[in-house]
Amino acid sequence: MDLTYRPRRLRRTPSIREMVREYSLNPSDFIYPLFVHEGNDVEPIGAMPGAYRWTIDRLMGEVSRAWDLGIRSVVLFPKIDDELKTEDGAECFNEDGLIPRAIRRLKEELPEMTVMTDVALDPYSCDGHDGIVSSEGIVLNDETILNLCRQAVVQAEAGADLIGPSDMMDGRVGAIREALDEEGFEHVGIISYTAKYASAYYGPFREALDSAPREDGGKPIPKNKSTYQMDPANGREAITEAQLDEQEGADILMVKPGLAYLDIIHRLRNESELPIAAYNVSGEYAMVKAASAKGWIDEKAIVLETLLSFKRAGADLILTYHACDAASWLSES
Numbered sequence: 188m189d190l191t192y193r194p195r196r197l198r199r200t201p202s203i204r205e206m207v208r209e210y211s212l213n214p215s216d217f218i219y220p221l222f223v224h225e226g227n228d229v230e231p232i233g234a235m236p237g238a239y240r241w242t243i244d245r246l247m248g249e250v251s252r253a254w255d256l257g258i259r260s261v262v263l264f265p266k267i268d269d270e271l272k273t274e275d276g277a278e279c280f281n282e283d284g285l286i287p288r289a290i291r292r293l294k295e296e297l298p299e300m301t302v303m304t305d306v307a308l309d310p311y312s313c314d315g316h317d318g319i320v321s322s323e324g325i326v327l328n329d330e331t332i333l334n335l336c337r338q339a340v341v342q343a344e345a346g347a348d349l350i351g352p353s354d355m356m357d358g359r360v361g362a363i364r365e366a367l368d369e370e371g372f373e374h375v376g377i378i379s380y381t382a383k384y385a386s387a388y389y390g391p392f393r394e395a396l397d398s399a400p401r402e403d404g405g406k407p408i409p410k411n412k413s414t415y416q417m418d419p420a421n422g423r424e425a426i427t428e429a430q431l432d433e434q435e436g437a438d439i440l441m442v443k444p445g446l447a448y449l450d451i452i453h454r455l456r457n458e459s460e461l462p463i464a465a466y467n468v469s470g471e472y473a474m475v476k477a478a479s480a481k482g483w484i485d486e487k488a489i490v491l492e493t494l495l496s497f498k499r500a501g502a503d504l505i506l507t508y509h510a511c512d513a514a515s516w517l518s519e520s
């Protein structure tokens with residue numbers, strides 16, 4: 188055949204392929220999510236094989252393992268004891284609470300590790316919502332924000348580097364920015380869950396934290412988070428959220444979940460000059476783990492291909508429970 192262009196020329200050898208490769212993964216792209224609890228034992232999480240509820244002591248070992256693999260950032264999520272859960276989630280701004288203690292300890296032992304936090308009431312709420320639920324069953328926006336600001340300031344005081352509001356209340360990024368600045372934490376960044384969808388992919392995470400919406404008998408509780416998290420049918424709305432977060436002072440924008448929302452990552456990449464993060468969430472992790480346990484897929488190849496797809500879509504950073512495995516696979520090749 189008389190062909191001018193033969194794209195296969197650049198696929199012929201491994202070194203040529205490497206030369207023309209557009210994207211790559213590095214351990215420093217990853218933010219490693221970790222669960223902590225008050226218990227004395229490290230507990231496995233049913234739908235997330237390889238993920239655990241760590242005690243603060245044992246958490247330190249896992250974080251240093253991640254550091255040694257080249258991971259430079261972790262995000263902490265608390266499993267709070269039921270008796271500490273209230274309607275207003277006030278435990279979230281207890282200075283001696285689980286998360287502030289874990290952050291302080293981590294910053295003592297490994298100060299260079301970047302510590303990101305999650306700001307939302309759901310782990311602390313007896314109703315299992317990210318905001319305060321009114322007696323009529325409405326998730327209250329402005330009242331919730333006051334508590335989120337207190338939570339953010341307590342996390343910053345404990346030593347957090349990046350505050351991650353995941354609650355999807357309107358105006359929370361600006362309010363948290365102001366609260367942090369007022370308390371002298373202008374150096375603490377905000378990684379906003381900008382486009383967070385009302386997704387079924389969070390199922391295993393809610394099991395890990397025992398944080399799903401639940402009826403307590405007293406008042407109507409919305410069964411899902413659709414009045415604040417975004418409708419999976421909407422794309423343009425993510426741009427509106429991104430513009431608002433930027434105006435309100437977010438430093439990094441996040442899309443969540445990741446894999447079913449690669450188009451949203453791409454759209455935000457084109458809309459904004461800020462770094463973009465993708466959250467490869469618990470349900471995505473669970474599916475890969477289940478299929479590879481069955482021997483139906485090649486876990487290493489699937490994970491690395493998936494993580495690369497986030498980079499190609501436009502993400503700079505990836506929150507992933509596969510972080511340690513992926514980092515060690517990357518160092519093999």
Ligand code: PBG
Nearest residue numbers: 307309353388389392468469470
């Ligand atoms: C809490 C929060 C959730 C996740 C991160 N922060 C769950 C939710 O919104 O219900 C999900 C993470 C995952 O599924 O891996 N606001």
